[in-house]
Amino acid sequence: MIVAVDAAGGDHYPKAPVEGALLAIEENSELTVLLLGPKAQIEKELEGKQYDSKRVLIQDAPQVIGMEESPSSAVKNKQQSSIVIGMGLHKAGKCHAFVSAGNTGALLAASTFILGKLEGILRPTIGAYYPTEKGFRLLIDAGANLELKPEVAQQFAKMGQVYCSNVLGIENPTFGLLNVGEEEEKGTESLKAIHQHIKEMPGFVGNLEGKDILPGKADVFLTDGLVGNILLKFGESIPATIMKLVEQAIAQLDVDKAELGTAIKILKTSLAPFDYERVGGVPFLGVNGVSIVGHGGSSPLAIKNMIKSAVTCVENDVNGKIVASLN
Structure with missing residues (x-):
């Protein structure tokens, strides 16, 4: 199970996302996390921390989408951001889910435009x-x-x-x-x-x-x-x-x-x-993937629980059951 984590999202990045990701792999031995964001910042945050380097991957995403940016223009103009790259990797099957405490509008836009909608779904929702x-x-x-x-x-x-x-x-x-x-x-x-x-x-x-x-x-x-x-x-x-x-x-x-x-x-x-x-975040329901959004002020504990929710969605095939419920 590979969950991509937006290490450039939220009010306390990269500290909270990185620490939350490490908490998640400590709790779940079957999990690998893929941290996305400015590589140098992520590596600096990881310095001195004890973790299994084989289960913590880094993907450089040098552009950062701010919390107040226009969602549609940010997704269009910042193709090297953690949200856009992360969604692209998820779409390509390189990870099973994507979680972020960043710009909710940008995450919804990217989830909808990049992942697309589940078969039969009229509109995604949060x-x-x-x-x-x-x-x-x-x-x-x-x-x-x-x-x-x-x-x-x-x-x-x-x-x-x-x-x-x-x-x-x-x-x-x-x-x-x-x-x-x-x-x-x-x-x-x-x-x-x-x-x-x-x-x-x-x-x-x-x-x-x-x-x-x-x-x-x-x-x-x-x-x-x-x-x-x-x-x-x-x-x-x-x-x-x-x-x-x-x-x-x-x-x-x-x-x-x-x-x-x-x-x-x-x-x-x-x-x-x-x-x-205690719950961390919730998914955008109706998109063709697992995209979890959390509160902008998410702590490491909240990030860990976001990742946990993503794993639960994947393991229980929530999307498959949503499609089945429409028939």
């Missing part, structure tokens, strides 16, 4: 893990498609179910359509049309409201990329906001050290489900 009382569940679409047509929504739901079943280990995953009410006639004309198109699908639990997400009333929360991305960014803000409110409360109250230590321990434990490091 999902996102969302914390619930029952553990992580999938929010889809998380920003790739701002509008959603009924036929596309149907495919997104199927892809989400396949992913939840094979990667998250959820038996017979359910899905719901995010809406302004539970009733079938609620929502915009677009949402009503989607509801009619998917209501007979196995696992559909109907319309869901915002209050149904955190309790985990479905395994896949289906929505368009506009709402999905807003929800994703809102969810990311929750832990820091809660911590700030707690700090303000502690400053106002007379709390002794023992009570403070207990409160902090409880708080950190309760907010653990919101920690993106």
